[in-house]
Amino acid sequence: MNIFSEIYGTYFRIAAKLLENEVTDEKNVRETVQREGFRDSVLFLPQKLLPGEESWGLFSRMPDGTLRRITKKAPVKVLTRLQKMWLKAKLSDPRIRLFMDDENLAALEKRLGDIPPLYRREQFGITDRFKDSDDFYSEEYIRNFRTALEVVRKRRIVCVEFVSGRGRRMSGKFVLLKLEYSPKNDKFRVYCYLLRNDKVRGSGIINIGRISSITDTGRVFRTPVSMDEYFSSRKCSSPAVIRVTPARNGIERFMLEFASYEKHTVRDLETEEYTVELWYDTQDETELLIRLLSFGPVIEILGPPQLRSQAAERVRRQYELLCGNNEKNS
Amino acid sequence: MAGFSELIKNFDKTRDYVRDFFIYGCKVRSDFDRKSVRTYGDEKRRVESWMGDSMRYDDSVRGRSVSISVDSGHIPENPLYNAYYSKSFTDNDIRLHFLIMDILEDGGSRTLREITDILNADYGQLFDEQTVRNKLREYTDEGMVIAEKQGKTLYYSLSADRADDYVRDIAGLADALGFFSETPHFGIIGNSIMKMLGLKNELFFIKHNYMIHTLEDILVPEILEALNGKRYISFCTFSGRRKKTPDEPGRQNQTVPMQILVSVQTGRRYLAAYIPALKRFSAFRLDYMKNVKAGDICGEYDEIKEMYDRSKPRVFGVSFGMRRDTGAVAPMKITFFADEKREPYIIERLEREKRCCTLEKTGEDLYTLTADVFDPNELMHWAKTFIGRIVSIEGGADSVRQRFYSDIAKMNRMYGGDEDEHIQ
Numbered sequence: 001m002n003i004f005s006e007i008y009g010t011y012f013r014i015a016a017k018l019l020e021n022e023v024t025d026e027k028n029v030r031e032t033v034q035r036e037g038f039r040d041s042v043l044f045l046p047q048k049l050l051p052g053e054e055s056w057g058l059f060s061r062m063p064d065g066t067l068r069r070i071t072k073k074a075p076v077k078v079l080t081r082l083q084k085m086w087l088k089a090k091l092s093d094p095r096i097r098l099f100m101d102d103e104n105l106a107a108l109e110k111r112l113g114d115i116p117p118l119y120r121r122e123q124f125g126i127t128d129r130f131k132d133s134d135d136f137y138s139e140e141y142i143r144n145f146r147t148a149l150e151v152v153r154k155r156r157i158v159c160v161e162f163v164s165g166r167g168r169r170m171s172g173k174f175v176l177l178k179l180e181y182s183p184k185n186d187k188f189r190v191y192c193y194l195l196r197n198d199k200v201r202g203s204g205i206i207n208i209g210r211i212s213s214i215t216d217t218g219r220v221f222r223t224p225v226s227m228d229e230y231f232s233s234r235k236c237s238s239p240a241v242i243r244v245t246p247a248r249n250g251i252e253r254f255m256l257e258f259a260s261y262e263k264h265t266v267r268d269l270e271t272e273e274y275t276v277e278l279w280y281d282t283q284d285e286t287e288l289l290i291r292l293l294s295f296g297p298v299i300e301i302l303g304p305p306q307l308r309s310q311a312a313e314r315v316r317r318q319y320e321l322l323c324g325n326n327e328k329n330s
Numbered sequence: 331m332a333g334f335s336e337l338i339k340n341f342d343k344t345r346d347y348v349r350d351f352f353i354y355g356c357k358v359r360s361d362f363d364r365k366s367v368r369t370y371g372d373e374k375r376r377v378e379s380w381m382g383d384s385m386r387y388d389d390s391v392r393g394r395s396v397s398i399s400v401d402s403g404h405i406p407e408n409p410l411y412n413a414y415y416s417k418s419f420t421d422n423d424i425r426l427h428f429l430i431m432d433i434l435e436d437g438g439s440r441t442l443r444e445i446t447d448i449l450n451a452d453y454g455q456l457f458d459e460q461t462v463r464n465k466l467r468e469y470t471d472e473g474m475v476i477a478e479k480q481g482k483t484l485y486y487s488l489s490a491d492r493a494d495d496y497v498r499d500i501a502g503l504a505d506a507l508g509f510f511s512e513t514p515h516f517g518i519i520g521n522s523i524m525k526m527l528g529l530k531n532e533l534f535f536i537k538h539n540y541m542i543h544t545l546e547d548i549l550v551p552e553i554l555e556a557l558n559g560k561r562y563i564s565f566c567t568f569s570g571r572r573k574k575t576p577d578e579p580g581r582q583n584q585t586v587p588m589q590i591l592v593s594v595q596t597g598r599r600y601l602a603a604y605i606p607a608l609k610r611f612s613a614f615r616l617d618y619m620k621n622v623k624a625g626d627i628c629g630e631y632d633e634i635k636e637m638y639d640r641s642k643p644r645v646f647g648v649s650f651g652m653r654r655d656t657g658a659v660a661p662m663k664i665t666f667f668a669d670e671k672r673e674p675y676i677i678e679r680l681e682r683e684k685r686c687c688t689l690e691k692t693g694e695d696l697y698t699l700t701a702d703v704f705d706p707n708e709l710m711h712w713a714k715t716f717i718g719r720i721v722s723i724e725g726g727a728d729s730v731r732q733r734f735y736s737d738i739a740k741m742n743r744m745y746g747g748d749e750d751e752h753i754q
Contacts, residue, residue: 001472004341004548006419008522010412011337012427017528019428038336038412039379056424057455070453071432077493077526078431081473084491086519090510099509100502108500111491119554124515125602127647128595128712130682149505152533180403181513182537184594191535231404255353256597260539262401264386279401290715291595297740312745314718319742321667321721322735 001082010037011045015058018049020074024059024067026050085118092121094136098145126183133186134209144211148190151216152176155225157195159215162206175221177230180205191230195221203233205283231281239264239277240288241303246272250298257291275302289314334372336379337418342620344413345545347373349617352398352410352542380412402539406531407511410544411518415525422457426465429453430475431488439478439485442466493526504529512536514592518544540597546616553601556587556624560631563587563603565622567614580620586628588638590616591648600648604634611641613648643686644704646712651704661702662709662726666719669695676719683712696721706730717741 006012014036018024026046033045047054051061059067079087090096091109100108135141151158161171174192181188188208193200200223244254251274255265264277280288289310292301301311338344351374374396378385384400402408433448434440440448446462449455466486469475477484497504508531511520524530549565556563566580585603591613592599600613628634641650668676680689680697687709692698701709706726710733713720717738723731 001551003516003518003522003551004414004417005472006417006423007427007472007474008415008525009337009417009419010415011419012424013415013525015424015428038376038416039382040336040375044336056421058425058428071428073432073435075428075431076435076488078474078489079491079493079496079523081471083493083519083523084473086516087496089515090506090520093510095509096506099506100500104500104502108496108503111496111500118519118551119515123554123557123589125589125591125642127591127593127645128683128685131684132678132682149533178535179533180535180537181509183514184538227404231401252353253596257595259353259542259597260402262399264388264399265397266388290717293717294711294714296714296737297744300744308745312747315738315741315745316747317718318720318738319747321719322738 001080003082007080010041011048014041014045015049015056016075019058019069019071022069023062024069025065026067029067081115082118084112084115088112088115089117089119089121092117097136098142098149129183130185134188134207141209144214145188145208147214147216148176148179148208148211151214152179152190155221157198157217157219157221159213159217160192160206160211161213162211164210165207173217174204174206175200175225177225178227179208191227193225193230203230234281234283236280236282236285236304238304239279240292240301240307242276242278242292243300243302244274244276245298247298250295254295254299334375335418336376336416338376338413338416339418341413341548343369344373344376344416345548348377348398348410348413348545349542351377351396376416380409382409384409400541402541403535403537406535407521408517408539408541408544410541411521413545414518414522414548422461423465425455426457426462429455430462430465430469434475434486434488437487437490439487441483441485445486493523497527497529505533508532509534512539514543516547516550518547538594542597542617543599546599546619549616549619549622550590552622552624553587553590557589559624560628561587562625562628563601563622564625565601565614566620567618568620569618583614584625585612585614586631586634588635593647598648602638602648602650604638611638611650613650641704644702646685646687646701646703646705647708649705649708660725660727661700662706662730663698663700663722663724664709664713665692665696665698665721665723666716667695667721668697668719676716701726710734 014033017036018029018032029049030042030046033041033049037045048056049058050067051057051059057070059069062068087108091105091112096105147158150156155175157173157175159171160174161169164170173195175195177191177193179188179190189205190208192204192206194202194204198221242254244250251272254276255274258276258278262279266275267273268275278288285307289301289307292299293311293314301308347370377396377398381398381400384398386397386399388395388397400409429449430445433445433452442459442463445466446457446459449457449462466475466477470477470486474489476487476489478487479485497507504527507520507524507529511517511524512531512534513536553563555561562584563586564582564584567583568580583603583605584607585601585605588602588604588611590599591602599616601616601619602611602613604611666676666680668674668680670677677697680699684699686703687699687701689697689699703709707730709726710730713723713734714737723734
């Protein structure tokens, strides 16, 4: 049992897809490889699928030029033991209840029978997750989550009442775009556009756990939505520019911690320092700032000015706090 | 580039390259002097093929640097899963795969001889019995084929568990697959089911998403096997700082595994393990591990696990410090300022993020965190997220406090403050 096995591989999958039909043709083979394969697969894979010297022999060429599969039936999609063990492990994850009711959970459990779970939850320890994770057992939460999921899928317009991050009660008409999950917060949020007279008036993010009611209006938001546009509308106008020094293994620590950001890095060969530009969601600026400050003097925030000045202000306050104490003690 | 293949035999080598492209960003070909120019070219070409538009190129006097730049919170599928879908195979492997599946598709049971004969008679494919037996054995291990003895003869049939039946019959499973295929642990396995069914995740994005973890998942099943069997585990570790020579065998470690520790904020995952030779616990980075092998059963496993469970409440992150056993350490007390009326969110943050520490109100707008932890250094990395609010630090090691004071003085100079007073 190994995840790194050809039975899950892209080439096997493309072959399986082509073998679904009794007869196919060269054009379909090339198009399928182009669509489903790696970027360069079209250079390597068609000659393996098409009859010829390099062929795997899965198709034979008919007199009319079409290709007939050598198998009798479409390939079956058998789950491997590893896949079933993974499903079994997920059965003990409370988040699965967001998707499946008791009856379906019981049905899945029954099908998996005596397959052992791939892992037990306690075999993984999360060291730094926040304590106020969403309550995935709450009936109200599950209900709101499922409604959100359904309206995202169908792009329906909804009326939502919720409490904002600053504790204010809010309500309005929204179109919900996608759901977001954060392993750090262990929370779900939903990306949305606020609507007035069915026109987009602003973008936002609502925590599922803060929703008190969500009502489907039954109407569909028909204007095409681009997630790229949504993300761009929330992105910083200029990136954070950070100087990272090699002290205390700073480069490795910094680059790994901020690996999830879109970034551009330049290395100074003389000093071995890196200058990193990070693009971030403006709503997350404070989170970014405090994470950067946690690196201490190993890094320096060079810009943009408002980010640097916030850092400078916090450092100045800290310096004064410690100096003040020093004076008191002396 | 003659001889290039999109498929790979050696996952470890790919892991090294992807990691360097992904994490460090601005390396040029000469930085990768661990192998030939061709190896670099081939690995780069594969990664380009998987990552598409996320590859970034920058020209400098040293040459063209290649990096991966992607906001992993804004993509529906982890592109690094492609590394797992690139395993090389032989012509016989793929032929036998589809033919055996076709022969057994009707649900019937057949002997090895019958299957070999059908391959020849019905499909015109001549295979020797040994080759077919090996493939059947392999697929039996994978759980796709069931082998049952009737008398002295083994009969083979296909497992009745079909992915399409599962998803059709169990409402909600497709959405659950979409979510779990992009989240820890082993999202790659969920993704393999999605791919089998032609499903795509169109509903979820994952914030704070460390996509690179998927490359370490290759090691984890062996670790789990050792955990389940209460076995020793051996592995090699190599240093991240000696990046030019990861082909060296690395340091051999013989340990008793306890738990896999995941940091959702720093992007690191570790194996927490007991080192019998040193009689202490330690945490090993998964991204610096190779050649993991589960070994013999550890007779003292339960006692060691008990000791681990007792120690864990004193671990703030993953560090067990340098101490040989559990015991008293000088608790550290950090007092924070938070305006109770105007800044309740700071107090909420302290409560939310304090982990194994305790928090108490110790004065007007003052909150003191007490940390009885093995390694106060780990605590200070987190405490620095509260820069501007730390009123005092007491206890813990002198060196840790002094480093904090000196860091603040340095930062004050860095950000343009005057340093005319001495803090300690």
